[in-house]
Amino acid sequence: MSIFNHKKSIEKNISSIINKVGGGTIEKFKNINGKTARGNVPNELFQQRTSRENRVLISWKTIKKNNLTFDQLETFKGGVCVELVNDDYLQQNNHNDPFFKELTKRIGGNEIVSSIICFRTEDGDPGANIARESYEKYLELEPLPFKDPITRIFLKNKDGESHQKIPGKDNKYWEGNIYYLIKGGTQKTKSSHESLVTKFDQTPALFNPAIEYANEEVCNDLLITLFYFFIHCHDITKYIQKDDLIKVKEQCKSYLCKRNYDDGNLYDYCINHPSLIYQKGILMDPISVSKLSVQNFICPFSFENPLSIAICHNEAANKGLIKFDKTNNYVVTAARPTNMFWGLQSSNMIQQSYPLEEYFEVEKERVERRKKINL
Numbered sequence: 001m002s003i004f005n006h007k008k009s010i011e012k013n014i015s016s017i018i019n020k021v022g023g024g025t026i027e028k029f030k031n032i033n034g035k036t037a038r039g040n041v042p043n044e045l046f047q048q049r050t051s052r053e054n055r056v057l058i059s060w061k062t063i064k065k066n067n068l069t070f071d072q073l074e075t076f077k078g079g080v081c082v083e084l085v086n087d088d089y090l091q092q093n094n095h096n097d098p099f100f101k102e103l104t105k106r107i108g109g110n111e112i113v114s115s116i117i118c119f120r121t122e123d124g125d126p127g128a129n130i131a132r133e134s135y136e137k138y139l140e141l142e143p144l145p146f147k148d149p150i151t152r153i154f155l156k157n158k159d160g161e162s163h164q165k166i167p168g169k170d171n172k173y174w175e176g177n178i179y180y181l182i183k184g185g186t187q188k189t190k191s192s193h194e195s196l197v198t199k200f201d202q203t204p205a206l207f208n209p210a211i212e213y214a215n216e217e218v219c220n221d222l223l224i225t226l227f228y229f230f231i232h233c234h235d236i237t238k239y240i241q242k243d244d245l246i247k248v249k250e251q252c253k254s255y256l257c258k259r260n261y262d263d264g265n266l267y268d269y270c271i272n273h274p275s276l277i278y279q280k281g282i283l284m285d286p287i288s289v290s291k292l293s294v295q296n297f298i299c300p301f302s303f304e305n306p307l308s309i310a311i312c313h314n315e316a317a318n319k320g321l322i323k324f325d326k327t328n329n330y331v332v333t334a335a336r337p338t339n340m341f342w343g344l345q346s347s348n349m350i351q352q353s354y355p356l357e358e359y360f361e362v363e364k365e366r367v368e369r370r371k372k373i374n375l
Contacts, residue, residue, distance in 0.1 A: 007220055010251045014227050017248065021239050023298035032226055032311065033219040036335075039209025039317065042120060042181060044193045045150075047168060047205045052219055052335055054168035055079035058210035058322075060088045060100070061122075066322045068331070070099055073113045075330035077215050078169040081207060082106075082115040086125075086134040089117055107146055108177030110170075117146045119180035128184035135182055135190065149192040150176035151204045174206050211317050214335045217328070221259050221266060225337040226311070228252040228270050232283040234291045262325050263338035274356070275341045286356065287312075287347030296344070303345060312343040316353040 018029050035049040041057050055078045063073070063082065073080055082103050094100045103115045119135040121128045138144075152166055153173050166173040183189040193203065214222060231240070231249060240248075256267035263269070270276060274286035283292045296309040315321065317334035325332045343351075351359050 007224075007255060010224060010248070010255055011220070013248050013251060014223065017231075017240055017244070018227075021294060021298065024300045025294070025297040028297055028301070028309070029223070029227070032223055033214065036208045036212035037317065039211050040320075041207050041209045042179065044181075044203040045179065045205065045207050047208060050168045050208060051078075052208070052212060052214040053078050053216055054208050055081065055171060055206065056210040056213050057081050057083060057207035059083045059085050059118075060094075060103070061085065062210065062320055062322065063099075065320065068322060068324065070102060070113065072324045072331055075215070075324075076112070076210070076213060077330075078213070079112055079114070079171040080210065081171060082113065083118045084115060085118045085120065085122060086131050087137075090134060090137055108148070108150075108175065110172035112171065114171040116150055116176075117178045119182055121182075121184065126184065128182050131180075131182045132184075132187065132190075135180055146177040148176040148178060150174055150179055150206070152206065174204065210322060211320055211333050212335050213331070213333050215330055218330075218332060218336060221256075221337040222335065222340065224252055224255055225266055225270060226340060226342065228256060229273075229275055229283055229342050230297065232276060232281055233294045233297075234282045235293050235295075239294050259337075260327050261332065261336065261338050262323070262327050263336070266337055269338050273341055275343075283342065285343045285347050286341070287343055287351055287359070290344075292342060292344075296342075301345070306344070306346060308345040309342055310345040310348045312341050312348050312351065312356075314339050314341070314356045316355070318353055 014029075018025055033052050036052055038046045038048075040059070045057065047054065056076055058073075058076075058080055060082055073082070084103065084107075088094060089104070095104070103113075106113060107115045107117060109115070117138075119131050119138065121131055125131060151174065153175050155166055155173075178192060180190060180192045182191075228249075230236075231245060231252075237245060253267055256270060257265065259266045271281075275284055276282075278284045278286065278289065279291070284290060285292055292309065296307050299305060299307045301308050301310075313334055315334055319334070322331055322333050324330070325336075354362060
């Protein structure tokens with residue numbers, strides 16, 4: 001059986017089992033790939049509750065930070081839009097960079113890699129001083145190169161009426177070339193989209209954050225990896241018959257053994273993760289060091305509910321790390337299967353932005369300090 005057919009068979013069994021378990025489990029597994037956090041995408045531009053595969057927004061600074069190439073950007077198959085934020089467009093040395101020069105040719109374009117001009121608050125500029133100063137310098141350019149706020153392109157339904165339900169992929173479904181939102185201090189807010197109200201009274205809602213992206217293959221791997229963790233809940237046999245459990249475990253194992261990333265093999269990742277090694281194959285929360293139950297998945301998500309479970313990261317998404325996976329020849333982000341596991345929401349909040357292994361070291365140091373104080 002090919003890995004493609006094998007995947008289809010596993011996904012069918014996963015869907016059947018998740019539906020039988022029911023409750024909040026259905027929503028939790030649907031959300032694995034069906035929605036992303038907003039990340040650093042402006043409110044007006046964020047397309048909420050859409051697939052990880054959809055078009056994304058990435059800043060020029062993030063590209064440089066991660067040493068990404070133009071060819072690597074093209075592996076964002078849903079389409080990627082590069083933000084030239086604040087002084088990026090104004091810095092002459094950027095215009096000497098062939099990569100940057102190519103991006104300036106694609107401002108407002110509809111290629112798989114396109115770009116826009118942005119002026120908005122970035123980390124380290126809480127008062128928006130850099131954004132404001134950059135925008136004012138930009139306005140001094142003659143002639144002003146880009147001034148059209150980006151917005152969705154209206155489509156026609158079968159009756160010829162305009163509607164705004166555009167596909168979540170490809171850059172051909174939006175137009176314009178600039179976005180700005182500058183607020184802070186006592187000065188008046190400047191917004192490119194304040195008065196731009198569409199016929200449907202909606203914001204442009206166009207992009208997911210690049211740091212949450214996963215292509216179709218990675219989404220499949222992520223689903224099967226997290227499901228494999230799930231079926232190791234200590235009480236799983238109360239919900240799945242033993243024969244069915246053995247069968248689906250073997251299916252998942254066979255698939256995961258064939259899937260490799262630069263980080264390593266997916267089956268090896270699962271069986272060697274703290275979630276499964278603390279108690280010999282029983283799913284545990286590695287932060288609270290407690291067994292996880294199917295009930296943690298069934299119960300509705302709530303920050304106030306101590307039973308609520310969440311998808312956790314070994315490496316936090318807000319670190320903004322994007323890698324080119326040479327094994328598979330495409331970009332991967334924090335939303336890669338070798339970076340995710342299940343944990344209680346309370347533990348997720350305790351971990352904060354620490355990488356999991358680093359958190360363990362920090363907690364170890366805290367315990368040692370407490371021992372000294374108790375003495």
